[in-house]
Amino acid sequence: MTDDAVVDLADVAFGYTATPVVEEISLRVESGEYVAIVGPNGSGKSTLMKLMLGLLRPDSGTARLFAEPAHEFDEGSRLGYVAQHASASKEMPITVREVVKMGRFPHVGFGRLSESDWERVDEALDTVGMTAFANRRVTQLSGGQRQRAFIARALASEADLLVLDEPTVGVDAESVDAFYELLNSLNEQGITVLLIEHDLSAVTNHAERVICLNKQIYFDGPTDEFVDSDALARAFGTAAGIVGGGR
Amino acid sequence: MTAPALQASALDALLSPLYWFLELWSALLSWVGEATGLGLLQYGFMHRAILVGLCVGIIAPLIGTFLVHRQLALIGDALAHTAFAGVAVGLFLNAVVDLGVSPYLTAVVVAMIAALLIELISETTDAYNDVSMAIVLSTGFALGTTLISINAGGLTVSVDQYLFGNLSTVTTQSAAILLVLFAVVVGVVAVTRNQLLYVTFDETAAEVSGLSVSWYNRIMVMLTALVVVGAMQIMGVILVAAMLVVPVAGAAQVSRSFTESLLVSVVLAELAVLLGIAISYYAGATAGGVVVLVAVGIYALAVVAGKIQTAVGEEATPEMGSIDAGEGRSPSGGQIASDDAD
Numbered sequence: 383m384t385d386d387a388v389v390d391l392a393d394v395a396f397g398y399t400a401t402p403v404v405e406e407i408s409l410r411v412e413s414g415e416y417v418a419i420v421g422p423n424g425s426g427k428s429t430l431m432k433l434m435l436g437l438l439r440p441d442s443g444t445a446r447l448f449a450e451p452a453h454e455f456d457e458g459s460r461l462g463y464v465a466q467h468a469s470a471s472k473e474m475p476i477t478v479r480e481v482v483k484m485g486r487f488p489h490v491g492f493g494r495l496s497e498s499d500w501e502r503v504d505e506a507l508d509t510v511g512m513t514a515f516a517n518r519r520v521t522q523l524s525g526g527q528r529q530r531a532f533i534a535r536a537l538a539s540e541a542d543l544l545v546l547d548e549p550t551v552g553v554d555a556e557s558v559d560a561f562y563e564l565l566n567s568l569n570e571q572g573i574t575v576l577l578i579e580h581d582l583s584a585v586t587n588h589a590e591r592v593i594c595l596n597k598q599i600y601f602d603g604p605t606d607e608f609v610d611s612d613a614l615a616r617a618f619g620t621a622a623g624i625v626g627g628g629r
Numbered sequence: 630m631t632a633p634a635l636q637a638s639a640l641d642a643l644l645s646p647l648y649w650f651l652e653l654w655s656a657l658l659s660w661v662g663e664a665t666g667l668g669l670l671q672y673g674f675m676h677r678a679i680l681v682g683l684c685v686g687i688i689a690p691l692i693g694t695f696l697v698h699r700q701l702a703l704i705g706d707a708l709a710h711t712a713f714a715g716v717a718v719g720l721f722l723n724a725v726v727d728l729g730v731s732p733y734l735t736a737v738v739v740a741m742i743a744a745l746l747i748e749l750i751s752e753t754t755d756a757y758n759d760v761s762m763a764i765v766l767s768t769g770f771a772l773g774t775t776l777i778s779i780n781a782g783g784l785t786v787s788v789d790q791y792l793f794g795n796l797s798t799v800t801t802q803s804a805a806i807l808l809v810l811f812a813v814v815v816g817v818v819a820v821t822r823n824q825l826l827y828v829t830f831d832e833t834a835a836e837v838s839g840l841s842v843s844w845y846n847r848i849m850v851m852l853t854a855l856v857v858v859g860a861m862q863i864m865g866v867i868l869v870a871a872m873l874v875v876p877v878a879g880a881a882q883v884s885r886s887f888t889e890s891l892l893v894s895v896v897l898a899e900l901a902v903l904l905g906i907a908i909s910y911y912a913g914a915t916a917g918g919v920v921v922l923v924a925v926g927i928y929a930l931a932v933v934a935g936k937i938q939t940a941v942g943e944e945a946t947p948e949m950g951s952i953d954a955g956e957g958r959s960p961s962g963g964q965i966a967s968d969d970a971d
Contacts, residue, residue, distance in 0.1 A: 435837055437833070437836055437837065456839050457839070458837065458838035458839025458840070459838070459839075461837050461838065463833060463834045463837040463838075464834075465831070465833060465834070473698075473881065474698040474829070474830060474881070474887070475880075475881050475884040475885060475886060475887060475889070475890040476830060476886060476887040477885060477886040477887075479886075480826075480886055480887050480888070481830070484823075484826070484827050484830070484831070484834075484838075487823045487824070487827055487838065487840075488838045488839055490823065491823075492820050492821065492823070492824075517885070517886075518885075519885045519886070522942070532834075535834075539838065545837075
């Protein structure tokens with residue numbers, strides 16, 4: 383059973399200083415799941431993501447990624463990562479196609495992209511509906527379009543785990559809906575989706591499973607049960623009033 | 630034969646194929662000079678200076694493009710000042726123990742060490758902060774001035790050529806050293822271009838994809854050190870960072886893609902170098918300063934061109950949006966493609 387897990391954390395604790403940011407974290411994410419991690423600001427969501435991806439090593443406990451110790455995992459092409467780029471204002475001149483092309487870098491190493499690599503790039507652009515924008519400069523795109531370009535990069539790398547760290551911050555409401563539609567359809571195609579979110583309405587509408595975090599796990603189960611539970615109030619404290627108040 | 634003479638001749642032996650190339654280059658430019666009647670092409674030092682300038686016009690924006698887009702524009706300045714300390718170390722060793730080593734070689738060594746130090750400081754403090762950069766910069770310059778001042782009596786060369794650059798002091802040996810630096814920088818970037826681009830654009834995603842970000846950062850700063858020392862000959866310590874930054878900033882105004890911005894920045898830099906050298910020759914001014922002024926002038930033109938380009942582009946935007954809305958070909962449904970008009 384353990385070998386099937388995409389992510390497997392057992393009693394993980396981590397702190398940048400002596401104070402732990404997360405502790406007593408045990409969870410498994412199976413292949414094909416759509417999991418959302420929610421929690422208030424500073425609850426350790428991004429830290430947990432870094433532990434899962436092996437960017438940080440736990441102070442205690444074990445973190446495994448595709449059945450390997452997470453920090454030793456080196457098949458980078460299996461992982462797709464999308465951050466809060468919409469809010470970042472990088473002025474770098476780079477086209478959508480050049481961004482998506484980076485998804486092939488783990489496959490080609492120091493070499494050049496072959497014809498089949500470029501085909502994967504074009505397919506990925508097509509899947510997210512960005513073919514018409516392929517030669518546009520990324521800085522000229524709207525937040526939603528930009529995030530789809532980053533999804534396309536993960537698709538081009540043929541990732542089977544897609545990790546998104548608050549991807550819809552700074553994206554307009556209409557685009558957010560379409561963005562989650564896209565995630566749903568990718569999940570239906572078998573890609574494991576791990577979504578770190580601040581916007582609870584998006585989570586309850588789309589994810590199958592919710593992990594509610596505030597240093598420890600307050601809830602881990604199906605989304606319906608999460609909505610009915612009091613985990614939110616306990617984890618968020620007085621800030622629970624933000625449910626449904628997505629940005 | 631004395632030890633320093635031995636060392637010098639060993640270096641010359643290593644560089645001899647490049648000396649042969651430099652002779653060829655010089656013959657070519659003499660011929661061009663005769664054919665066109667350009668007065669500045671009649672001097673051997675000018676041939677070498679132009680070659681150094683052309684090489685710098687390629688490697689400076691090549692590395693600068695990665696630095697500028699990582700908001701590391703000032704690292705070149707910091708390394709240039711530590712390279713000055715390296716020059717001082719070279720002059721000092723030559724005067725005290727008669728080592729006979731080119732100050733440019735000691736500058737390469739000291740600048741590389743400083744580059745690694747900056748990188749290690751940033752790795753442990755988790756940020757490139759301008760405070761540590763400022764400390765490295767002033768330490769380098771202070772060390773340089775101190776070494777030179779306690780050794781002033783033994784110096785036969787003025788340090789002006791290192792501070793401000795000088796076309797007429799580009800020796801055959803230093804031109805050959807520059808050619809080696811050029812080959813190393815271009816070669817390393819050619820091999821690691823994908824990785825450097827990924828790390829520059831999205832450090833976390835690059836790390837997730839399995840790249841060792843800290844190793845590529847180290848490569849980047851060490852290449853910067855090489856470029857800075859190479860460009861110092863004609864640009865001088867104080868102005869060398871401009872070649873890493875100004876053409877790149879200009880190219881970013883008018884380019885759409887990363888590849889295009891690399892090419893445009895090289896073209897702008899070459900334009901600045903050639904125009905700058907020519908103007909400085911006929912006006913009798915310091916080349917480094919004139920080259921930078923020309924580069925800044927070109928940058929200003931690029932800003933205007935970029936504004937015009939954006940204005941024209943904005944008019945075309947609705948058209949692009951409607952094409953996307955009508956032709957969304959996502960397998961999961963057209964609604965995904967038809968959202969978010971700008």
